[in-house]
Structure formats: structure tokens, C-alpha cells
Amino acid sequence: GESVGLHLPTLSVQEGDNSIINCAYSNSASDYFIWYKQESGKGPQFIIDIRSNMDKRQGQRVTVLLNKTVKHLSLQIAATQPGDSAVYFCAENIGGSNYQLIWGAGTKLIIKP
Amino acid sequence: KAGVTQTPRYLIKTRGQQVTLSCSPISGHRSVSWYQQTPGQGLQFLFEYFSETQRNKGNFPGRFSGRQFSNSRSEMNVSTLELGDSALYLCASRLDASTNEKLFFGSGTQLSVL
Numbered sequence: 001g002e003s004v005g006l007h008l009p010t011l012s013v014q015e016g017d018n019s020i021i022n023c024a025y026s027n028s029a030s031d032y033f034i035w036y037k038q039e040s041g042k043g044p045q046f047i048i049d050i051r052s053n054m055d056k057r058q059g060q061r062v063t064v065l066l067n068k069t070v071k072h073l074s075l076q077i078a079a080t081q082p083g084d085s086a087v088y089f090c091a092e093n094i095g096g097s098n099y100q101l102i103w104g105a106g107t108k109l110i111i112k113p
Numbered sequence: 114k115a116g117v118t119q120t121p122r123y124l125i126k127t128r129g130q131q132v133t134l135s136c137s138p139i140s141g142h143r144s145v146s147w148y149q150q151t152p153g154q155g156l157q158f159l160f161e162y163f164s165e166t167q168r169n170k171g172n173f174p175g176r177f178s179g180r181q182f183s184n185s186r187s188e189m190n191v192s193t194l195e196l197g198d199s200a201l202y203l204c205a206s207r208l209d210a211s212t213n214e215k216l217f218f219g220s221g222t223q224l225s226v227l
Contacts, residue, residue, distance in 0.1 A: 008152075032213040043117070043203050043218030044156075051213070089156065093213055100169050101216070103156040 008087065010108045019077040021107045023090035028071060032093035034101065035064060035075045037086045044089060047075070077109075085111045114140055117219035119204050125225045131192040134222045138185050138206030144168070145187040146216065147179060150201040159202075162187055163210035191224075199226045 013019045025033065031052040036044035050057045050064045050073075057064050063076040073090050087108050091101040118137040126132050138145050146169075147159040158171035162181035179189040185206075191198055201223050205216035 034215060036218075041220070043205075043220050044216075045218070046215045049213075049215060100158065100161070103158075105155045 008106055008108050010110060012110045012112055013080050014112050015080060015082060017080055019075075019080045019084065019109060021075045021077075021088050021090075021109065023073040023075075023104050023107075025071050025073055025090070025092045025104075026102065027092065027094045028068070029095050030092040030102075031095045033064070033066060033073050034091050034093075035062075035073075036089045036091065037084075038089065038106070039086045047088075080109075080111055082111050082113070085109060117204055117206050117217050119202075119219035119222050121222060122220065123223045123225075125227060126194050127227050128194055128196060130194050131190060132194060132224060133188055133190045134202055134204075134224075136187045136189075136204030136206075136219060138187070138204075139217055142206035142208050142217070143185050144207045144210040144214070145181055145185065146205045146207075147187070147189050148203040148205065149173075150203055150221070151199075156203070159189065161210060168210050194226045196226050199224060 034049040035047040037047050038044040048059045048062050048064050050066050055066050061078045065074045087106045089106045090104040093101055120135045144163045146161040149157045159173055160179050161169040165181045176192045181187045201221045203218050203221045205218045207214040207216050
């Protein structure tokens with residue numbers, strides 16, 4: 001989940017299809033994970049979070065899956081809509097007393113009509 | 114309940130100048146964090162304030178500073194501006210700094226340094 005710069009990964013999905021956005025996190029001690037959505041010209045907006053004692057959590061049209069064995073996090077969006085077009089960020093809390101989030105570089109989701 | 118408010122929305126400065134950005138958190142939130150966002154580097158943590166004290170600090174030079182007031186409002190200051198400081202500066206608030214509380218972001222201040 002470290003922000004490493006370079007070009008923003010892009011995912012193109014047909015409207016109505018399901019989207020899966022992946023994130024590899026960096027620290028096996030991380031105990032909390034969160035997804036944010038950032039639309040153009042706006043600040044990031046909370047989507048869903050998950051604690052390390054869970055491997056799946058569902059929200060409205062979104063599901064987050066956590067695989068601690070391979071340090072992988074994914075966000076699934078069902079029946080993708082044009083309003084889902086945005087950059088999606090994952091972040092991890094590496095634990096300890098600081099509760100500080102480490103952010104991924106982001107994935108740009110483009111919805112094709 | 115009003116969201117996180119950042120002012121100004123846009124700012125244009127020249128190299129060598131200094132700038133102060135303002136953030137009003139959601140009512141009741143006592144923690145305020147600042148982030149720098151650039152197309153090439155993503156979201157970079159600057160610092161977090163809680164109850165007027167800096168709780169965490171990212172890896173930025175001393176030209177970047179901040180403070181928090183008793184009403185939880187926060188300001189960040191950048192002195193001796195450089196071209197590379199051009200970025201979107203985001204403020205985020207949360208209830209508490211010591212638990213996994215989710216962050217609520219403002220729309221940011223877009224700073225352009227010429």
C-alpha cells in the first residue's frame with residue numbers, strides 16, 4: 001500500500017458490469033484497512049473499511065475482501081454505474097499507538113457506456 | 114452537520130513567498146490531518162493535530178508547519194515556496210486520533226507556485 005508515484009493504474013469497466021480494484025499492502029502487522037473514492041475536484045470520500053480479524057465485509061453495492069496470507073485487499077463494486085468513475089485509494093493502519101494510515105497510489109476507474 | 118471546510122479553494126503564489134491554508138473540521142472532531150496530493154506522488158501525509166498538539170508528522174521539510182486552535186480549527190503554513198510545492202492540500206478530520214476512526218476530507222486547497 002505504499003504510495004510509489006509513477007503513473008496511476010487504470011481500470012476500464014463496462015457500465016453494469018462488476019468492478020474489482022486490487023491493492024497490495026505492505027505490512028503484515030497492519031490491523032485496519034480502508035477504501036476511499038475520490039471524484040474529480042473533490043476530496044477523498046470514505047467507502048468501506050475492514051479490520052484484520054475479518055476477511056470480508058459488505059456494504060451497499062461494495063464488498064471488501066482481505067487476504068492476509070498474501071497481503072492483498074480488494075474492492076468489488078457491483079453493477080458499476082457512471083457515478084462510480086473516480087480514483088480509488090486503499091489505505092492501511094500499521095498499528096501501534098499512532099494509528100496512522102499508509103496510502104496506496106490509487107486506481108482510476110473508468111466506466112464505459 | 115457541515116463537512117470539513119477548507120479555505121481558500123485556489124491559491125496562486127510565487128517562489129519564495131509563504132502561504133497559510135485554513136481548515137475547519139466537522140463539529141465535534143478533535144483531530145485534524147493534512148495531506149499533500151500530487152499526480153505523481155499520491156497522498157502524502159504532512160501532520161496530524163489533536164487537542165492543539167502535533168501528534169504525528171510526515172517526512173516533509175521544516176518549511177511545512179501547522180497548528181491547531183482550541184476550537185479544533187487548523188492552519189498549515191508553507192514558507193519559502195518552491196515550484197514543487199504546487200499541489201492539492203487536503204485536510205481531514207476525525208473524532209479521535211487514538212482509534213481507527215475514519216477520516217473525513219475537505220475538498221482541498223489547490224496551490225500553484227509560479
